[in-house]
Structures are given as structure tokens and as C-alpha cells.
Amino acid sequence: xxxxxxxxxxxxxxxxxxxxxxxxxxxxxxxxxxxxxxxxxxxxxxxxxxxxxxxxxxxxxxxxxxxxxxxxxxxxxxxxxxxxxxxxxxxxxxxxxxxxxxxxxxxxxxxxxxxxxxxxxxxxxxxxxxxxxxxxxxxxxxxxxxxxxxxxxxxxxxxxxxxxxxxxxxxxxxxxxxxxxxxxxxxxxxxxxxxxxxxxxxxxxxxxxxxxxxxxxxxxxxxxxxxxxxxxxxxxxxxxxxxxxxxxxxxxxxxxxxxxxxxxxxxxxxxxxxxxxxxxxxxxxxxxxxxxxxxxxxxxxxxxxxxxxxxxxxxxxxxxxxxxxxxx
Amino acid sequence: xxxxxxxxxxxxxxxxxxxxxxxxxxxxxxxxxxxxxxxxxxxxxxxxxxxxxxxxxxxxxxxxxxxxxxxxxxxxxxxxxxxxxxxxxxxxxxxxxxxxxxxxxxxxxxxxxxxxxxxxxxxxxxxxxxxxxxxxxxxxxxxxxxxxxxxxxxxxxxxxxxxxxx
Numbered sequence: 071x072x073x074x075x076x077x078x079x080x081x082x083x084x085x086x087x088x089x090x091x092x093x094x095x096x097x098x099x100x101x102x103x104x105x106x107x108x109x110x111x112x113x114x115x116x117x118x119x120x121x122x123x124x125x126x127x128x129x130x131x132x133x134x135x136x137x138x139x140x141x142x143x144x145x146x147x148x149x150x151x152x153x154x155x156x157x158x159x160x161x162x163x164x165x166x167x168x169x170x171x172x173x174x175x176x177x178x179x180x181x182x183x184x185x186x187x188x189x190x191x192x193x194x195x196x197x198x199x200x201x202x203x204x205x206x207x208x209x210x211x212x213x214x215x216x217x218x219x220x221x222x223x224x225x226x227x228x229x230x231x232x233x234x235x236x237x238x239x240x241x242x243x244x245x246x247x248x249x250x251x252x253x254x255x256x257x258x259x260x261x262x263x264x265x266x267x268x269x270x271x272x273x274x275x276x277x278x279x280x281x282x283x284x285x286x287x288x289x290x291x292x293x294x295x296x297x298x299x300x301x302x303x304x305x306x307x308x309x310x311x312x313x314x315x316x317x318x319x320x321x322x323x324x325x326x327x328x329x330x331x332x333x334x335x336x337x338x339x340x341x342x343x344x345x346x347x348x349x350x351x352x353x354x355x356x357x358x359x360x361x362x363x364x365x366x367x368x369x370x371x372x373x374x375x376x377x378x379x380x381x382x383x384x385x386x387x388x389x390x391x392x393x394x395x396x397x398x
Numbered sequence: 399x400x401x402x403x404x405x406x407x408x409x410x411x412x413x414x415x416x417x418x419x420x421x422x423x424x425x426x427x428x429x430x431x432x433x434x435x436x437x438x439x440x441x442x443x444x445x446x447x448x449x450x451x452x453x454x455x456x457x458x459x460x461x462x463x464x465x466x467x468x469x470x471x472x473x474x475x476x477x478x479x480x481x482x483x484x485x486x487x488x489x490x491x492x493x494x495x496x497x498x499x500x501x502x503x504x505x506x507x508x509x510x511x512x513x514x515x516x517x518x519x520x521x522x523x524x525x526x527x528x529x530x531x532x533x534x535x536x537x538x539x540x541x542x543x544x545x546x547x548x549x550x551x552x553x554x555x556x557x558x559x560x561x562x563x564x
Contacts, residue, residue, distance in 0.1 A: 095460020096490040096564050102458070104435065106468040106485040110478040110549070112428050121431035121468060128490065128563060129457045163460060269457045 098130035098164030130164035130264030133273035148233040153201035154283035160217035164265040167250040180239040183229035194224035246280035253277040289327035338373035342395035428474030471554035481545040491561040495535035500557030508540035
């Protein structure tokens with residue numbers, strides 16, 4: 071090709087580059103325009119003509135993904151309001167509402183968890199990952215989550231556990247999410263029902279998804295809650311170099327059986343230094359050496375503290391461990 | 399030819415040639431373009447045999463391919479030289495490798511918004527770190543077809559390419 075021909079083309083249409091799309095592709099409702107240009111010469115006179123513009127509109131793909139975030143939940147027979155954490159993600163390319171549903175009548179388990187009342191589906195409103203007072207209950211048709219493309223919402227299933235189950239028994243509970251526009255086989259079309267009146271088309275997920283989580287009966291369960299308190303060199307609570315962080319770990323046994331040979335181990339956080347002889351168990355001081363008392367600090371290979379709690383039953387009550395580090 | 403718009407265009411063109419004041423009126427086009435976007439659709443006939451056919455595209459989905467075709471027709475009464483058709487790869491779409499076709503044409507591509515064109519194997523793009531690498535089909539911003547010979551009065555041809563919705 072010679073350069074003269076290149077220079078003849080003067081009408082360039084459709085410049086610019088595609089804006090970022092979503093994981094599912096171009097946003098629903100986007101118009102894609104295209105116009106061609108022809109240049110030529112007639113008797114030495116250069117001329118340019120543009121074509122008609124063809125316009126394509128990107129339809130809405132209905133897709134959703136449900137993923138379980140929590141591992142098997144260790145629960146005690148007869149306990150109530152035990153939660154499983156899921157995340158529901160709009161994997162389509164348009165804004166869509168989703169209906170949520172719980173299903174406990176699943177095969178392949180030993181018992182059926184019982185949906186808690188008054189509600190069994192909650193949004194993890196406070197983002198704690200746990201079922202807590204600030205979480206808002208889900209009511210179908212009332213507060214169905216509306217999700218933009220790629221947006222997600224954390225959802226908790228809250229169940230009660232039947233009494234008198236054997237140790238090791240497993241119960242499954244499933245969260246389902248379905249596009250409000252409609253579900254079906256991939257490729258099924260809902261003309262005019264998509265964003266802004268465009269067509270909506272069922273994507274590879276079938277526009278619905280469901281996944282189950284597991285409750286595991288353990289006749290003894292240990293709940294561990296860790297908190298930290300900072301004391302800086304100036305009497306305040308700023309985590310500055312030289313400030314001391316005191317960690318408090320509370321281990322609470324629940325159930326009818328015994329947790330034998332329970333050892334609590336905690337690595338010393340990076341960029342901190344363990345404060346010698348600062349381990350306490352239920353307010354009683356422990357030495358760092360591996361000796362008669364149950365507390366040990368080991369510097370290598372990784373600095374960590376451990377406390378041998380021995381055999382724990384529910385009647386042992388909460389065990390409170392504290393230790394202190396200094397910020398480097 | 400039943401299209402009244404096209405008939406009046408022809409009429410204007412004839413007039414312009416008569417009065418030898420061709421330039422302004424020639425803007426109407428000695429060459430006309432017809433641009434189409436189509437998709438392959440699979441249909442099963444009465445005998446249960448699956449066949450594919452092209453249907454006009456209007457609603458598309460991410461991942462779907464669209465066949466763009468541009469038909470050029472010399473509606474004047476003189477040959478057109480150096481006929482060059484340029485088509486941008488639309489926003490939100492990527493060119494499908496080796497899909498540009500056109501009888502009796504030479505095809506080149508641009509990766510810089512139509513500033514320069516070159517053969518596919520000669521194109522380079524600069525990545526975010528400033529390094530150059532060979533261009534991929536998805537880097538193309540424009541496609542150009544140069545018709546290898548003059549397009550005589552009444553002659554026509556079609557060039558095509560396929561792009562996929564991102």
C-alpha cells in the first residue's frame with residue numbers, strides 16, 4: 071500500500087476505545103454503533119462517503135453466583151440461631167433483583183436443621199460474618215437485594231439445631247438465589263424485561279444458583295474470642311512504636327462431652343516483640359519457660375506463646391488468656 | 399430499483415454531470431455503501447435437520463459474534479480509483495482474527511485509532527510498561543480494504559469482518 075492512498079481517508083468515525091466492562095462483559099443497554107467510510111477518486115478528484123450506521127444493543131444477561139464462605143459450623147445439639155455465611159454475586163451484566171430462599175430438606179445428610187424464627191435469612195448488615203443484632207432480616211418480595219453488575223451481598227442462613235443428635239452428625243442447609251426477571255435454561259429470552267426495556271437472556275447459571283453449607287454436631291465445642299488493648303508510652307491508646315498491646319483470648323467450652331488435651335497457641339504478630347513473662351491464665355501469672363506451669367513462650371522458629379488448657383468441659387467455664395507485646 | 403431516495407440521488411448526479419459542476423454534488427457519492435450487521439442463527443427445519451442462516455443483528459450478548467458487511471456500489475458513470483473502505487472495530491467489540499475478507503482487496507489494520515495502517519504481522523503495540531509486543535486481533539482499532547483495481551461504473555463488491563461482543 072502506498073502512502074497516498076492512506077492520506078485519502080479523511081473521515082474517521084468511531085474513534086475511541088471501549089470503556090471497561092464488567093466480568094460478565096459489556097453493560098446491558100450499551101449501544102454499539104458502527105459506520106464505514108469509503109474514499110476514492112473520480113477523474114483525479116478525491117471523494118469520501120460514509121455508510122449508514124448500524125446499531126447493536128447489548129441485551130441483559132441474567133446470571134448469579136452463590137458461594138459458601140463459612141466452613142462446617144461446629145454446633146451443639148439443641149442450640150439455636152446457628153449461622154452459615156454466604157455471598158450472593160450478580161454475575162450478569164445488568165442491575166438485577168434476586169429472590170433468596172432457604173432449603174433444609176436436602177439429601178446426603180444426617181439431620182435437617184430447622185429454620186430459625188422469626189426469620190432464617192439475614193443480610194450480614196454489620197459485615198461481622200456472624201449473626202448479630204444489627205443484621206436485617208430478609209423478607210421475600212420486600213427487600214430482595216438489587217445488585218449492580220459484579221456487586222455482591224453477604225447473606226446469613228440462621229438455623230436451630232435439633233436436640234439429641236449424635237456426635238459427628240451432619241446437617242445441610244442451602245441458600246438459593248434466583249433472578250427476579252426470570253430463570254430458565256441458558257439462552258431463554260425475556261423480551262423487553264431487561265434493564266431499560268431491552269431483552270433479558272438467561273446466562274450460563276440458569277439465572278439461579280444454590281449452594282449448601284454444613285452443620286457438624288460436636289458434643290463439645292470451643293468458642294474463641296480474641297480482643298486487644300493498646301497502651302502507648304504517653305498513657306493513651308495509639309498503636310505507636312513502643313506502645314504495648316495486650317491480647318485477651320477467651321476460650322469457652324460448650325456441650326456435654328470433654329475436649330481433651332486442649333492447647334492454645336498464638337503467634338506473636340510481625341513487627342512486635344513479646345514482653346517477657348506476660349502470659350496469664352485466668353489472671354494467674356505464668357512463666358515463659360517450659361516448666362511446671364502451663365504457659366510457654368518459644369522464640370524459634372516462629373515466636374509464639376502457648377497455654378496447655380488440658381481437658382475442658384462445659385463446667386470448666388470460660389478460660390481467659392492474656393499476653394502482651396511491644397510495637398517495634 | 400424501487401428506492402426513491404436512491405433514484406433521486408441518481409437524478410441529481412446526472413444533472414451535475416450535465417452542467418459540469420460535479421464537485422459539490424459528487425459529495426452525494428459516486429460510490430454508495432450499504433452497511434449490515436448480521437448474526438448466524440441455528441434453526442431446525444421440519445425434517446429435524448439443523449441449519450444455520452444469517453439474520454440481521456439488533457440485540458447482542460457478551461461473547462456473541464457479529465458479521466459486519468459493507469457493500470460498495472459505483473452508482474456513477476465513471477470508474478472510481480483507489481477505492482478504500484475503512485471500518486472501525488466498534489467500541490465494546492473485538493476483531494476476530496483472520497475474519498476480514500473481500501474479493502480483489504488488500505486488507506490492512508490499525509492499532510492506533512486509524513492513524514496508521516499495516517499488515518497484521520507488522521503491527522506492534524506498546525504495553526503499560528512501555529515494552530513493544532506484536533499486536534493481537536483484539537488490539538485492532540480499524541480495518542482497511544483497498545480494492546486492487548478500479549471500480550467501474552455499475553460495479554460492486556462486498557467486504558466483511560467479524561467481531562465479538564466484549
